[in-house]
Amino acid sequence: MPAYFVAGWLGLRIPYASSHITLVWLPTGIAVAALYRWGIGLWPAVYGAAFLVNLSLGPSSPGLAAGIAVGNTLGPLATSWGLRRLGFDGRFAQRRHVLLFLGAAAAGMLLSSIGGVFNLHLAGLLPVAATSSAWMSWWMGDTVGVLLAGPLLLLVNRSTWSALLARRRECLLWLLWACLVGWFAFVHDYASSNRSLPMAFLTLPLVAWAAMRLQRLGAAVAGFGFSVLAAVCTGLGHGTFYLADAQIGLFLLWSYMSVTMMTGLMIGAMQAEREDVEHILRQSEERLKDAQQVAQVGNVEWDVLNDRLWWSDQYWRLWGLRPEEHGEPTMTLYQQGIHPDDWPQAEADFRRAIKTKTSFSSEYRVVWPDGSVHDVRSIARVILDEHGKVSRMIGTAQDITEQKRRQADMQRSEIKFRTLYDSISDAVMLLGEHGMLECNQAALDLFGCKTKVQFLQAHPAREMSPPQQEDGSDSATLALAHLERVKREGALRFEWLHRRLDNGRVFPAEVWLSATELDGKPCVQGIVRDITERRLAEQQIQWLAFYDELTKLPNRRLASDRLGQALAVSRRNGEHGAIMMLDLDNFKTLNDTQGHDAGDRLLVEAATRIQACVRQQDTVARFGGDEFVVLIEGLGLDEAEAVPHAETVAEKIRTAFDAPFQVATGGAAGGRAFRTSCSIGVVLFKGQELSIDELLKQADVALYQAKGAGRNTARFFSPEMQAMIESYSAMEAAMHQGLQSQEFRLFYQPQVDQKGRLIGAEALLRWFPHEQHPVSPAQFIPLAEETGLIVPIGSWVIQAACAQLQGWATQSSTRELVLAINVSARQFRQPDFVKLVRDNLQRHGVNPALLKLELTESVVLDKVDEVIARMMQIKALGVTFALDDFGTGFSSLSYLKRLPLDQVKIDQSFVRDVTTDPSDAAIVRAILAMSRSLGMQVIAEGVETKEQLAFLSEHGCEHYQGYLFSKPMSIDDWARMSLVDLAAPFSGMDPAVSI
Structure with a gap:
């Protein structure tokens, strides 16, 4: 320093x-x-x-x-x-x-x-x-x-120094006076005089001058300058404070310096405080003027005794006048501004107020000098003197031209609203405490009413509803419960059975109720929509979910359900059953040579022949493509008895395929015959020793052996095949070790939009045992589900996915990618699952919207209310949900619309044959249409051909995933992935299709 x-x-x-x-x-x-x-x-x-x-x-x-x-x-x-x-x-x-x-x-x-x-x-x-x-x-x-x-x-700073320089002339004048006073006070020798001391305090007026005119910096300069001058002169033996008694002189000098500096600073501070107060007052006045201008409110005061007026600036504006052109306002000027037709009423209001000594409020028109007319509302009251006589009248005036215009617009809007209200396709009604209050034309049409009076006199839960609802509840009682809930919660949506008043036809409806007010009284607004067609569509989707559209046979879903029931019955009665898995030989050859129509006719005829070979209580199902499954129950208590029965049925089915199939259009007369056979894999079951999936796997293994034996034959699942199942135990132990040794990794399969742009990825679990070949997920994931290992593995997957999102967030090209992970049913039902997701999001600082949890239908349809509650907890974190493998489980539209889902994923089993199997194509179209109606996104998995992509694009699918774009890859390969290759499948497609 x-x-x-x-x-x-x-x-x-x-x-x-x-x-x-x-x-x-x-x-x-x-x-x-x-x-x-x-x-x-x-x-x-x-x-x-x-x-x-x-x-x-x-x-x-x-x-x-x-x-x-x-x-x-x-x-x-x-x-x-x-x-x-x-x-x-x-x-x-x-x-x-x-x-x-x-x-x-x-x-x-x-x-x-x-x-x-x-x-x-x-x-x-x-x-x-x-x-x-x-x-x-x-x-x-x-x-x-x-x-x-x-x-x-x-x-001292730039601002204060600039302000001081702005007064340089006054500073120079002050300096001249300061030099003169300073010489008399400090330079001149007063040692011989006892009356010299007051001369020093002649500097105080100059300090006060500097503080008041040159601001606080001027005061500091003045105090500093006089003090330094006094100190220097005293030290040199001159001036006021150079006295015979040095101690007294020194004390007086210190006192002078302190008083001088403090006087200047205090005066400067008081000056600043006064300026602040004046500034606040000016701001208040400006705010009042601004407020009056914004609100278009002016105030006026009339001295009744002296007939003098005072207006605010805004009052002049309300009259369209300029004060500099008219001087002081007068009653004549006031009267000239009011429309001639309105002045008699305004004058009468003034006279009545003065006579009755009361306030008044009136509206009248003001004509501006330019001829424009403005509506004004005036409010005034009288002020009495000490004798009780009217001395003054004060009031306000507000321009209500815009308000009047809005009122007129509102009236026109009400007319338009009524027109629009009556044109709404949904029935809209207003329900008061004692019945209907209002309705639109759609309500009259929906309930078959000829007049509004007829509708308003009918009770919505009696005349307009059947006595009981679908669940057997009393309509009137349930309606009261719904109304009470609306009062508590404000709004409610539910399905209801209504009845027309003209013909009594009962129809399902979706009802929205919301609490509102009419003229200050509580009421309920209702919107009713006929969902008959939607119910039919839902039933169609339900049927498609259970049955194969082509052959009308039960599909995998229904067959699995019946197999589960058969296992339960077998456990109770101890009887054996059999599962037969059939595959048509050379079916692909027929499709390739004679077309898919011929293949479809073959499948229909094959289904008919298989059904003719079994009893009515047995089940024949089509699992997809040319794969059929036959479920036979009641084969006896002993295996020695069950095997011959199953062999007989298998042989009967095999023999039924000996006759040629007429697959060309026109039947036997006009078409060609096609000969085919079938291979059959058989597995016996008794009780519930094995799961459905395990039994189907055993049947599939037996079918594989039958095909390997030359086709057109049947094979039973042999005990030797059990060795494959026993290997699962060794795999379970290896998975325990693999989890501890970090042998699991995440691979990523890109997901693209309709333009081929990368939007995210699905994280897929892979297992690389130490010094062994990788194990397929199809082998170890089902075993992990069964043994419970899926819970710690799933926790690792969530942690690894959040860590990857954290890494992606650091790069501009990946920070907006959404990462989807599959969540197992057992993992989702863990009590700490919500905490697990929340903790990992917080630990890694991940944007929750970039994490998507994919749930299968088996997860969401078990204890639906509990599942929805848990999903809502996770949704509150910002995480999104997708329904995986949609169409393969037991979902229905009624469940689907309740679930807080963001996306539906079309199962690859439907995508695979979407261009060859009409039933799969119909299911995919239905899923896309239903998802659009529910406002959900759709992604198709397993897209492998451009034909599949074209079909999906044409029917409005938004997102895609599959080998056509990329196989799942490690994170190292992901970094080297080409975005151009992802968009390549869209090249050459019709823009109307791909966009």
Whole structure:
């Protein structure tokens, strides 16, 4: 701090009590200002400067210089710290801050004075008898130094300096007067006069002048200048304060400096406070004017006794007049502004108010000089004098032209609304406490009413509803319960059976009720929509979910359900059953040579022949393509008895395929015959020792053996095949070890939109056992589900997925990608599952909207209410949901619309044959149409051919995933993936299809 060193060096050149005690120590003020403005971290610079200043007195005493420098640093440091703690404002804009500065300076300088005197005494330079007077001199010199230099340095900045320069002429005039007064007060020798002292205080008016006219910086400059002049002249033996008694002169000099500086700062602070108050008042006035202008409200006062008017600026605007053109307002000017047709009423209002001594409110038109007409609302009241006579009238006027226009627009809008209300296709009605209040035309049409009176007189839960609802509930009782719930919750949506009034036909409807008010009274608004067609569509979807559209046989879903029932029956009665899996030989050859229509006719005829070979209670199902399954029950208690029965049925089916099939259009006469056979895999079951999936796998293994044996044959699942199942135990142990050894990895399969743009990926689990070949997910995931290992594995998957999203967030090309992960039923039902998801999102700082959880239908349709509640908890975190493998389970539209889903995923089993199997194509179209109606996104998985992509695009599928775009890949391969290759399948497609 060069300034500190220079000021200190000059101060020590004029010592007072000793070589280390000066008259005024300006460096303390410099240090306080620096530490306050730039922070107490500047203290090393202060200490260094103080040390160098004290060392300059005698290089032989560095210890003394260091000790005194400690006090010289602690004093300013304590002062600046105290000022910051007490909320001091260095602008000195309030008297409180001036007093804070004085107090902090006086208190802080105690440290520097005590430290300095103590070090001088230890050094032997100051006897004990002189310590008190030396301490007082040190303390006063430091305190006055803070008062002189501190405010000046704190107030100097670009803004205050510019303001001072703007008054340079007045500054020059002030300086001339200051020089004259300063010479008489301090330079002239008054040592021989006892009346010289008051001359010093002639400077106070000049300080006051500077504070009031040149702001606070001017006051600080004036106080500093006069104080320095007084100190220098006194030190040179001149001026007011150079007296015979040096102690008295010194005390008077310190007092003068303090009073002068404090006077200037206090006057400046009071001036600033007054300016702040004036500024606030001006702002208030401006706000009032602005508020009146925005609200278009003006105020007026009429001196009734002297017939004088006063208007606000806004009142002039309301009359379209300019005050500079008309001078003072008059009643004549007031009357001229009011429309001639409205003046009689306005005059009558004034006279009545004066006569009755009451207030009034009226509306009239004001005609502006330009001829435009404006509507004005006037409110006024009278003011009585001490004798009870009307002396004044005050009031307001507001331009209500826009309000009138809005009222007219509202009336027109009400007419339009009524027209629109009656044109709404849904039935809309208003229900009050005692019955119907209002309805639209659609309501009359829906309920078969000829007149509105007929509708309003009917009760919605009696005449308009059957006695009982679909679940057997009493309609009137249930309706009251719904109304009570609407009052509590505000809105409700439900399905209801309604009845027409003209023919009594009952129809299903979807009802929306919401609580509202009409003329301040509570009522309920209802919207009723006939969902008969939607129910039929839902039934069609339900049928498609259970049955194969082509052959009308049960599909995999229904067959699995019946197999589950058969296993339960077998466990109770102890009888054997059999599952036969059939596959048509050479079916692909027929499709390739004669077309899909011929293949479809073959499948229909094959289904008929198989059904003819079994009993009515047995089940024949089509699992897809040319694969059929036959479920036979009641084969006897002994296996030796069951096997021949099953062999007989299998042989009967095989023999039924000996006759040729007529597959060409026109039947036997006009078409060609096609011969085919079937291969059959048979597995026996008894009780529930094995799961449905395991039995079907065993039947599939037996079918594989039958095909390997040359086709057109049947094979039973042999005990040797059990070795494959036993290998699962070894795999389970290996999975335990693999989870601990981090052998599991996530692979990522891209997901694209209709333009081939990358939108996200599905995370797929892969297992790479140590020093072994990778294990297929189809092998280890079902086993993990069964053994419960899927829970810790699933927890690892969620953690790894969130970590990957965290990594993607650092790159612009991947930060918006959505990552989907599959959640198993067992994992989802864990009590801490919601916490698991929340903790991982928070730990990795992941945007929840980028994490998508894919649930299968087996998850969401078991204990639906509990599942929905848990899904809503996770949705509240921002995570999205997709329904995986849609169409393969037991979903229905009634469940689907209740679930908080964002996306439906079409199962690859439907996508695979969507271009060859009409039933799969019909299911896909139905899923897409249904999802659009529910506002859900759709993604198709397993897209492998451009034909499949074209079909899906044509029918409105939004997102795609499959080998056509990319196989699942590791994260290293992902980084090298080409976005151009992802979009390549869309090249050459019709833009109307791909967009």
